[in-house]
Amino acid sequence: MQKLTIATRVSDLALWQAYHIKKRIEKSYPNIEVVLNKIVSNGDKVLDKPLALIGGKGHFTKELEDEMLAGNAELAVHSLKDVPTYMPEGLELVAVTQRQDQSDVFLSHTYASLEDLPQGAVVGTTSLRRRMQLLQKRPDLKVKDLRGNVNTRLRKLKEGQYDAIILAWIGLHRLDLLKDIPFTQKLSLDMMIPPMGQAALGIEIVSNNEKVREIALTLNDEETFICTKLEREFISAIGAGCSAPVACNAVINAGEITFRVMLGYADGTHIMQERVIVNVSQAEGLGTKIAKEMIENGALKLLEDAQNAAFKDEMPQRL
Incomplete structure (x- = not known):
């Protein structure tokens, strides 16, 4: 095998993840050229409504899987939390990378912590999971939908559209964005339980390629x-x-x-x-x-x- 094509989304975080896996593969297999097939997923296109309103599953994976099934990529790198629990015929989730910090993080330009938010404060999140846990603890808060890529969400916070927002800590860490936020509070796993697969990368492959399977398994933790x-x-x-x-x-x-x-x-x-x-x-x-x-x-x-x-x-x- 001389060349391996990785399917990836085009967001900053997805590209960080794909280049991270590319470097790991190139280090283990220096004779294999690793290239990226950059794809805009449906979840990246629909930015005017919460993901829960986009019917079906696989908002961030379907287009990548279509490329793999069409023969345009042998491997895909996903945020595991975005990967549905079923796989299309001909594809397999064979490896999961070592998980990093799974915490969600509270971000604000005004308030030091979730506890410091005044009654009626506006908190941004599109996640029904986060909304559920926030309002269980603080039913007095107003939770407002928050879409867009990471930089867009941080800009909306800075502009004062929200008193605070909640995001995954790992994505901000990987993109070195935490330093620009005046107040951050990492939320414990008991305080804010993450979604399935948070902070791990899922490696999906075309089933009938044993060399790609061998490569993928070297990434598994x-x-x-x-x-x-x-x-x-x-x-x-x-x-x-x-x-x-x-x-x-x-x-x-x-x-x-x-x-x-x-x-x-x-x-x-x-x-x-x-x-x-x-x-x-x-x-x-x-x-x-x-x-x-x-x-x-x-x-x-x-x-x-x-x-x-x-x-x-x-x-x-x-x-």
Whole structure:
């Protein structure tokens, strides 16, 4: 194999991720030329409405997968949180890179922390997951939708359109943007549970290419793979899309897995949540087990009602 083409989105963060993987592959396989196929995804095109209103799944992955199936790329680099729990026939998610800091972060030009926000303060986020957890803790806040790339979101904050916004810490860190924000507060995993797959990269390949499989597996981190497998099992069993008001996170520490899940209404009410700690040896099937227990307690109906209630005045567009 002389050349490997990586499919990637064109956002600053996606390109950082793709070039990061490109460098890792070139270091391990110096005789292989690695090039990028840069693609604008549907999630990058539709910037005037929340992702939860764009019907279907795979807002940030479908176009990349189409390129792979058409023979225009052998491998794709995704933010794992954006990857649906099903794979199109002919493609496989074979590796997950070592996870970095999974925290969400509070950002403001005026207030030092989430606790310091006055009653009625405007907080920006498009995520129903973040909205749910914010309003559970601070029902007095006004949560306003926030779309656009990272730089656009930070500009809107600086312009005073929001008193604060919540973003993933890792993306700001990778793009070296945290230094420009006067007040930042990293939110603990108990305070703000991340989405499935946050802060890990998913490596998707064309199934029938064994050399690409070999290359992809050199990028895999076993502990991260175990944790994100649990998260993806849970999301698959509960039937939640990437934009649903669902939080799901697994962490390994000293041979034990802490698994946190939460779902509910985006207004912070009707919350169901679980936090379990088991030995890593007992992790197999844990995501499915917790999902089934929550389903038995009414999670599916709650989630359906939550998604209907979140944007009841608007109709989704279908992919």
